[in-house]
Amino acid sequence: GAVVSQHPSRVICKSGTSVKIECRSLDFQATTMFWYRQFPKQSLMLMATSNEGSKATYEQGVEKDKFLINHASLTLSTLTVTSAHPEDSSFYICSARRGTNSYEQYFGPGTRLTVT
Amino acid sequence: AQSVSQHNHHVILSEAASLELGCNYSYGGTVNLFWYVQYPGQHLQLLLKYFSGDPLVKGIKGFEAEFIKSKFSFNLRKPSVQWSDTAEYFCAVGENYGQNFVFGPGTRLSVLP
Numbered sequence: 001g002a003v004v005s006q007h008p009s010r011v012i013c014k015s016g017t018s019v020k021i022e023c024r025s026l027d028f029q030a031t032t033m034f035w036y037r038q039f040p041k042q043s044l045m046l047m048a049t050s051n052e053g054s055k056a057t058y059e060q061g062v063e064k065d066k067f068l069i070n071h072a073s074l075t076l077s078t079l080t081v082t083s084a085h086p087e088d089s090s091f092y093i094c095s096a097r098r099g100t101n102s103y104e105q106y107f108g109p110g111t112r113l114t115v116t
Numbered sequence: 117a118q119s120v121s122q123h124n125h126h127v128i129l130s131e132a133a134s135l136e137l138g139c140n141y142s143y144g145g146t147v148n149l150f151w152y153v154q155y156p157g158q159h160l161q162l163l164l165k166y167f168s169g170d171p172l173v174k175g176i177k178g179f180e181a182e183f184i185k186s187k188f189s190f191n192l193r194k195p196s197v198q199w200s201d202t203a204e205y206f207c208a209v210g211e212n213y214g215q216n217f218v219f220g221p222g223t224r225l226s227v228l229p
Binding site: 034036041044046093104106107108109 | 150162
């Protein structure tokens with residue numbers, strides 16, 4: 001149990017376009033989902049926390065108008081990178097927390113975004 | 117703000133050697149502690165976790181970690197590593213029951229056959 005999927009696994013887009021990444025909890029309901037960014041050979045940096053049915057909470061330095069997060073249901077959160085630029089190229093990873101009293105996060109496989 | 121440090125950026129060991137990866141955090145309150153592993157080309161997997169109770173935690177694949185509150189540490193150990201343990205290892209700390217989850221910078225482990 002506790003499987004998290006992401007789609008797509010890889011995406012290449014042109015500069016100026018928008019890209020949507022989906023994160024799904026397959027066998028549990030996730031009241032909270034997290035979006036991370038991982039640069040090559042670096043650790044994961046938390047971008048934002050999304051709670052189902054409410055606005056996401058963004059970490060300092062993350063542009064909320066550029067990285068749109070929607071958590072419309074208990075099993076789906078989406079991250080949309082708007083007007084992507086080459087510097088947005090990165091590995092984006094989501095995680096999900098099961099229930100409000102759970103401390104553990106279950107991670108998705110990640111999405112490799114390349115902006116040309 | 118919470119910070120997590122890992123002592124080594126890259127560790128190289130021969131098979132059967134013992135492993136200890138250091139992890140220190142800065143938050144003085146209640147913490148939840150995790151070690152994750154990321155094998156080449158794969159996603160993060162949980163190795164072990166500490167929430168409360170016995171500070172010596174046993175995880176999967178023969179790994180264990182010890183929480184020493186006075187040292188703000190949660191070091192990962194394995195008595196005898198295998199080539200298949202080659203991976204990136206991340207320590208993570210959550211404050212106050214899951215809030216402010218922060219990852220350490222990671223330690224790359226290379227095990228030579």
